[in-house]
Amino acid sequence: MTxxxxxxxxxxxxxEKTAVDDIxxxxxxxxxxxxxxxxxxxxTTVMSILTAQNFPTSGDxxxxxxxxxxxAGVLRRMCFVRESQKYPxxxxxxxxxxxARLFYPNWDQPLAERLIAEFQLPVxxxxxxxxxxxxxxxGVIIGIAARAEITFFDEPYLGLDAxxxxxxxxxxxEDYAEHPRTIILSSHLxxxxxxxxxxxxxIDGGRIVMDEDTESxxxxxxxxxxxxxxxxxxxxxREVIHRESLGRVTSxxxxxxxxxxxxxxLAASGLDVAPVSLQQLIVRQTQHAAPADEGALR
Amino acid sequence: xxxTLNVVRxxxxxxxxYIWVPLMVLGGTIVITLAIFGLIASNGNVxxxxxxxxxxxxxxxxxxxxxxxxxxxxxxxxxxSVTRREFYLGTLITAALTALGLxxxxxxxxxxEEVTDGWGLGGYMFRLTWVWSQxxxxxxxxxxxxxxxxxxxxxxxxxxYKRWGNLVLTISLIGLxxxxxAGLWLIGxxxxxxEVMAWFGSLTPISxxxxxxxxxxxxxxxxxxxxxxxxx
Numbered sequence: 291m292t293x294x295x296x297x298x299x300x301x302x303x304x305x306e307k308t309a310v311d312d313i314x315x316x317x318x319x320x321x322x323x324x325x326x327x328x329x330x331x332x333x334t335t336v337m338s339i340l341t342a343q344n345f346p347t348s349g350d351x352x353x354x355x356x357x358x359x360x361x362a363g364v365l366r367r368m369c370f371v372r373e374s375q376k377y378p379x380x381x382x383x384x385x386x387x388x389x390a391r392l393f394y395p396n397w398d399q400p401l402a403e404r405l406i407a408e409f410q411l412p413v414x415x416x417x418x419x420x421x422x423x424x425x426x427x428x429g430v431i432i433g434i435a436a437r438a439e440i441t442f443f444d445e446p447y448l449g450l451d452a453x454x455x456x457x458x459x460x461x462x463x464e465d466y467a468e469h470p471r472t473i474i475l476s477s478h479l480x481x482x483x484x485x486x487x488x489x490x491x492x493i494d495g496g497r498i499v500m501d502e503d504t505e506s507x508x509x510x511x512x513x514x515x516x517x518x519x520x521x522x523x524x525x526x527x528r529e530v531i532h533r534e535s536l537g538r539v540t541s542x543x544x545x546x547x548x549x550x551x552x553x554x555x556l557a558a559s560g561l562d563v564a565p566v567s568l569q570q571l572i573v574r575q576t577q578h579a580a581p582a583d584e585g586a587l588r
Numbered sequence: 589x590x591x592t593l594n595v596v597r598x599x600x601x602x603x604x605x606y607i608w609v610p611l612m613v614l615g616g617t618i619v620i621t622l623a624i625f626g627l628i629a630s631n632g633n634v635x636x637x638x639x640x641x642x643x644x645x646x647x648x649x650x651x652x653x654x655x656x657x658x659x660x661x662x663x664x665x666x667x668x669s670v671t672r673r674e675f676y677l678g679t680l681i682t683a684a685l686t687a688l689g690l691x692x693x694x695x696x697x698x699x700x701e702e703v704t705d706g707w708g709l710g711g712y713m714f715r716l717t718w719v720w721s722q723x724x725x726x727x728x729x730x731x732x733x734x735x736x737x738x739x740x741x742x743x744x745x746x747x748x749y750k751r752w753g754n755l756v757l758t759i760s761l762i763g764l765x766x767x768x769x770a771g772l773w774l775i776g777x778x779x780x781x782x783e784v785m786a787w788f789g790s791l792t793p794i795s796x797x798x799x800x801x802x803x804x805x806x807x808x809x810x811x812x813x814x815x816x817x818x819x820x
Contacts, residue, residue, distance in 0.1 A: 343666045344819050360816070362591060365669040376663035376820070378602050379656060385601045386664070392594040393668040432667070 294319045294440055294472050295340060300349035302335050302496075309335045311496035312349070317440075320470040324487035324504075326480050326572060332496040333476040334373065337442045341370040353440070369394065369438035371429035373445040377417040383428050384413040387435070394436035401465065402435035408457050422449030430458050434465055440472045447479065459486055480569035490568070494576045508566050513543045516561035524561060531574045532567075543570060595670060595678020596685070598661060605656050606686050610646045614693065617642040618713070625711030637706060640713040643697070646690060650683070650735045654742025657683070658750065663820035672815050679743070680808065687735035694731040695724055719793050726793050733800040737807075744807040747814045 295317035302310040310332045317323060325333050338344035340351060342358040342365060351358065358364045377386055383406070391397040406413055409427040412420070417428065430446050443462075447455045463486060466473060477483045490507055492500035500507065511531065514521050518540040525542045532543035543566055548556075556563060600606055621640040628638060657679050665675040697714035706712045720727045749757045775784055 338819075341666075341669070342671075345817065360671045360673055362671050362674065365671060366591070368669055369667075370669075371667045375667055376660065378598070378664055379660045380602050380604050381664070389594075389598045389601065389664075389668060392597060393591065393670065438669075 292319050293317065294354060296350075296352040296355075297336075297340070298350040300336070300339065300351060301347045302332075302339060302344070303347045308496050310339070310346075313493070313496070313498045315491060315498060315501050317472060317474065318489075319472055321488045322466065322473045322475065322486055324480070324483055324490045325474055325476040325493065326490055327478065327493040328576070329478060331493045333493055334444055336493065337370055337444060337474065337476060338372075341365065341368055341442065343370065366393070366395070367439040368442070369433055369436040369440070370442040371432050371444070373426075373429075373448060375425075375429055377428075379418070381417050382414050383411055383417060383420075383424075383431075386417065386428055386432065387413075390432045390436055394438060396437035396469075398435050398437055401437075402431055405431045405434060405457075405461060408461070409454055423451065423454065424449075426450050427454065434458075434462060437465070437469055437471065440474070443473070443475045445476055445478070447477075447482070455482070459483070462486065480572055481567055484568040487568075490572070492572050492576060500572065500575055504568065507568065507571060509547050511543055511545050511566045511571055512548050513541055513564040513566050514556065514561050515539070515541045515564050516559070520559045520561055524556065524559065532570050543567075545574075591670060592674045592678045592681070595665060595675055596682045598665060598668070598670075599657060599679055599682040602656070602661070605653055606682065610649055610653070610686070610690060613646040613649050614643070614690075617645045618697075621713050622707060622709075622711070625707065625709045629709045629711070636710075638709070638711040639716060640711065643694065643713040644734075647731070647735050647738055650687065650690075650738035651742035651745075653686070654683070654739040654744075655746040657739075658743055658746040658815075662750070662815075662818075666820040672818070673812075676812050676815055683736060683739040683743075687732050687739065690735050691728045691732035695728045698724065698727060722793050726797065730793050730797045733797045733804065737800045737804045740804045740807045740811065744811045744814075747811045747818065750818045750820075751814045 293316040297316070298314050299312050300310055300314070301308065301312050313336070325336065327333050335344060339346050340353060340358065342360065345359075353364050354367065356364050358368070387402055387406075391399065391402075405411075405427075409424075409431065411424055411427050411431070417425065420428070426446060426448050427450065430443070430450075433441050433443050433446065446458060450458065462473070475483055475486065484504065487504045490500060490502060490504055491498060513532075514524055516539065518535060518538050521540040521542055525544050529545040530542055531545055532541075534541045541564065548563065553563070621642040624640065625638055661679070662675060670678075694714050698720060699715075701707065701712050701715040706715075719730050745757060745761075748760060775781055
């Protein structure tokens with residue numbers, strides 16, 4: 291694996307607050323990352339700085355080994371359509387796609403047309419008259435059809451209905467399978483995108499609180515399901531992060547990887563192991579990771 | 589260079605901004621001015637030629653174009669992974685092309701007025717005597733640099749707004765106005781009005797054209813330095 295993005299000690303301070311606080315991470319080629327966190331955590335700021343749309347206060351950003359600022363050779367290999375993207379005044383989606391085709395060398399026109407049809411996007415209507423969901427669709431189509439080597443999606447699902455969101459996830463995965471590239475998907479709806487993600491970077495209060503493979507994050511916890519008494523016996527002494535009961539059946543999510551002995555014990559007592567909700571885990575982790583802030587609040 | 593030219597095509601998506609609205613303003617101005625010329629001419633024998641200044645309206649509109657070029661298209665250019673330099677150069681090229689087109693129309697208008705003796709009414713809006721005193725080429729250059737100056741003024745103002753916000757823009761405009769008033773005061777104090785007037789009188793179209801281009805170049809340079817650190 292080679293790193294396409296390297297960030298070292300990146301800080302972004304505005305007058306009244308620190309949006310990004312001394313973070314370091316790398317993004318590897320040809321995988322799908324989730325940049326997760328609450329609203330205002332610093333996700334968009336980080337993506338803007340990586341694409342040289344915004345400026346760091348301090349720290350070092352390398353994309354394809356070079357500084358991205360005013361670097362056409364690097365920038366042309368990236369695509370970042372903001373969640374609140376502005377378009378030229380009279381532009382229609384058709385105009386926007388025509389321009390994107392000029393700037394993105396790998397632009398796939400048939401794919402763009404297919405997506406337009408699937409999202410039922412009115413391409414001849416002026417963009418400023420579109421609904422929030424249609425506006426998101428314009429950004430999503432540019433992001434997928436541009437097929438840039440590094441593509442950022444910034445809360446791409448805003449205003450999209452469930453069907454449209456599923457189209458986005460399906461087409462993105464399909465096209466990614468045929469044309470591997472690096473995709474960074476920012477989201478606060480964690481469970482909805484969790485199946486797409488190979489790696490997750492969780493950012494909270496401008497700091498990175500988790501940077502791992504999705505699989506190993508999931509392995510950090512397990513949901514034990516079965517007869518209430520047996521479940522309670524098994525989880526005794528473990529850190530429980532979630533508990534649900536229905537009649538005599540209980541489902542408990544515990545922190546910590548399961549050992550072979552654990553699995554044997556589970557099988558012996560007829561308990562099942564279910565996959566963990568990434569969202570629950572991350573919510574839990576972000577709460578754990580912020581004791582200093584909580585202390586400051588008290 | 590290819591990407592810079594693509595910025596020109598991106599700007600020209602706003603056909604209304606760059607082409608139709610200026611043409612409409614120009615067309616409207618011509619119709620209105622001709623109507624006024626006609627009105628005056630129909631009121632009796634007009635001995636002297638009439639000169640109308642309405643044709644400058646589309647030139648003023650270039651300030652608006654300058655503002656829109658930045659506020660509406662810069663954010664999109666960022667999403668297209670265009671560098672600030674490419675955006676800046678492409679936008680200035682677009683402005684120059686449009687200004688050139690407009691200057692050409694003005695010169696053609698001037699020739700029409702020459703051939704038809706002011707639309708048959710003795711009324712002139714393009715063939716202004718002083719502007720044409722050094723010939724059609726200088727007149728065309730004059731119109732071109734005036735349009736460019738207006739564009740850059742709008743673009744520069746919009747860049748200040750993007751970079752530092754409304755407060756700084758307002759303060760700089762007030763500052764400029766104060767400087768202007770201070771200049772007037774200084775001239776009065778030095779009792780230099782006759783000299784200043786004489787200097788204005790001695791200006792030729794080509795020297796004023798040069799001065800306008802110089803001011804436009806300074807503003808354009810300043811805009812670039814600000815744009816380099818602007819966030820869409």
